[in-house]
Amino acid sequence: MMYLGGCCSCRFDAWILYSARLTLTKELQHSSILTSSSSYPPSRRTPPLNSNYLFNMEEDHITASTKSSSSKQYENHTSNPIIPLPKLANFDVLFSDPNRRWASDLLLDCARAVSTSDKPRVHHLMWILSELASPYGDLDQRIASYFLEALFARLTSTGPRTLLTLSSVSDRITCFESTRRTNLRFQDLSPWSTFGHVAANGAILDSFLSPSSSNPNSASRLHILDLSTTFCTQWPTLLESLATRSSGADDTPHLSITTVVPSSSPSAHRVMREIAPRIDKFARLMGVPFCFSVVHYPDPDLSTLDLPRLVADDGSSTTLAVNCVNFLHRVPPAGRRRDILLANIRQLRPQIVTLLEEEANLVGFEDEDEGFLKDFRECLGFFSAYFDSLDYCFPKTSNDRLALERAAGRAVVDLVACPAEESSERRERAAGWSRRMKIAGFKPAAFSDDVTEDLSALLKRHKEGWSMRSADKDVEDSTPSGFGGYATTGLFLTWKERPVLWASVWKA
Structure with a gap:
């Protein structure tokens, strides 16, 4: 045993x-x-093993x-x-x-x-x-x-x-094929991962394509600093959206993605070596000018990331977006390392930060x-x-x-x-992350109606039990660090009425 x-x-x-x-x-x-007369079914005592479990x-x-x-x-x-x-x-x-x-x-x-x-x-x-x-x-x-x-x-x-x-x-x-198969199957059967993808992609597109006071004429280049553990499964739909929203080849925006992989394992290197040429090929098929780079970061203390080195200053024509999907909880909470990383992100002056984290108080x-x-x-x-x-x-x-x-x-x-x-799994609740984001100098933003409708349509394609609700209310948080009394923003994905994922948008 x-x-x-x-x-x-x-x-x-x-x-x-x-x-x-x-x-x-x-x-x-x-x-x-x-x-055999037990009230506990025999199948629970000795479950048969499937011969296909290679x-x-x-x-x-x-x-x-x-x-x-x-x-x-x-x-x-x-x-x-x-x-x-x-x-x-x-x-x-x-x-x-x-x-x-x-x-x-x-x-x-x-x-x-x-x-x-x-x-x-x-x-x-x-x-x-x-x-x-x-x-x-x-x-x-x-x-x-x-x-x-x-x-x-x-x-x-x-x-x-x-x-x-x-x-x-x-x-x-673990190999590329097993990772690809598992991720695609998971996305097909459950909204657990795709909920964050749809929310983040929609918010990034809205920020990039819509003129704002800081970007009055809309930029021609989009650079995404991807801090996530999704193995780039989020980006094909974004590439497709950029291609379909452009009226011609001349006005198709240039997309750059810098993906940080918080792992030094050989399997992560193997998988990303396979992903890079595939996503490049897909971008060419979509007709989107594209640049893709991968940074493997073996240090478990992700707060020491040299972020300015990863984000080149391409001038005022570039919109910088930081995408954080189930990444921040990998930073150990001790020593204010999470606050340090968020402060470093704030110094990049991104136009938008998308943040998705699983909803649990496991600090x-x-x-x-x-x-x-x-x-x-x-x-x-x-x-x-x-x-x-x-x-x-x-x-x-x-x-x-x-x-x-x-x-x-x-x-x-x-x-x-x-x-x-030594942990890389210490999740926090939305109220704790909201407090950290506000301390770092970020301001909450709302998802557009189009994004909310896309998320509702996504949940309708899945089985009953999934739902979405707004997190725009005061949430009392009971984390050991005393985070509480802060207004929470964003949207919750719920499973049988229990919030399991939190998606939010922030402006620098």
């Missing part, structure tokens, strides 16, 4: 965990959970190796006494309601035991979860699988090492008991909504879905088990 690897070097006492396993097995048999072979091999190592550890402690544990919860109640999320209940109970250092209870619940969890099962099983891994990494102080292992495996099996997991439980609940709520949306949009046996869920699983390990100063 993957989660129990390396127990000899961790703070778990192997003999207690082995005893808990034996005790729990007996209790589960008595409660009929492992029998995408997962290397990671499954690591899991199997770790599982074998763990089994040997247990075999060395067969003579230890059984330690009595508390009685199981009423599983008939837990599983009888098909709409009840049993994974959330058990994971929160486990997190509560972690926060109070209740070791026997932690061992007890983690074994229950390990028996029920599977990355190939139903929604609850998948959520339980990834959060159990993160909790175990936190308990054993192996978060950074676990994250490095998972990232290395992902990097080895940092506190060490205090109550703080950890509160932060874990927020993390569980946000990623449960994400997994739920994937479950609603994708078939169960989908390699693309599995790739997206594994990426989310790495984010969960980062959040739950890694130090905040």
